Amino acid sequence: MSTTTANAKHGRREVNRERVAKLAAELWARNSYHGTGIAELSDAVGLGRGALYHYIGSKESLLYRISKTQVDRMNDHAEELLHADLPTEDLLRGMARGLIRNIASHRAEWTVFFREYTALTGDKRDRVVGARERYEGYWRQALDRGVADGTLKPHPRLLIKGILGMLNYTYLWFDADGAVSPEELADDFLAALLDGMRGPSASSA
Template identity: 45%
Template structure:
């Protein structure tokens, strides 16, 4: 495996287990059997590594969401497909998402701004689907804060979802989506 790839995987593992601030460059370099000089040659800095992890996942999610957004299906299906895609990504990359959600605050300056922008972009795409879907008469008209609740419902799964669990990520996403669409209240 290429050095860069090996370093990324070790960083994901160490950051997820011990946190960004709790992972020393020494630990990283010994995990991949490289001297500190060689390590810095490949990664630039520890923060650049954290940025790479957070940004790769977020940017990928935005790309996939954009693909769904452009599909020729109704808004409810668009929402459903987007959430399936999100849970599949989280289940396939649970450690990366643990780092992306839990260590984001350790990013600074431009790196933080770029990842924040991708997070905002994703939230905006989901909000747009809910908003446009309401305009088309497929969803109730929803308060903007509802988007944050919806994102929490699906995204917090990074803490417990695994792709090898009993239910597939897509089935879990559909379970949540059906719950959200139909509501939990039993009506007469």
């Protein structure tokens, strides 16, 4: 088999895996992970059980992939912004916009993540929890940077939970096709947040 043929087959396999993951996320977001059997998933994606297992490995492996993919993307995005040497408010704005934009674009996947990741076991669950904690850590770094440069005043460490809760749970209600864009919503949230957090250097600017 030529390298070109092998690469083409690999590309088709990845496309099919992405399609299976997307359809599974939509199905589980509606009917729940435990409430959806393999037969229903097989019907939804139009594959026999054998072909389906070829793409997913196992139902739990598919849940793991869906649960971790978007969190990994947000970690990459946050890390890139943190390394860009942006002013604190621009950094926070970029992180907030990126998160709400991703949630709006992948609402089913985030619904599955928030509602179903606890069904994962062993290393799979540990890796997903670790990825979530890593993302929280990036937000903590951004806020700590703002305190250090005087842009933000010192704040309780648990405040980060409230900030991420405000952003994360837009998966429950935000309509990406509505009158407000993800970026506008993120900016409004951040403005309200920063009004109560600005430090002395921001006030005197």
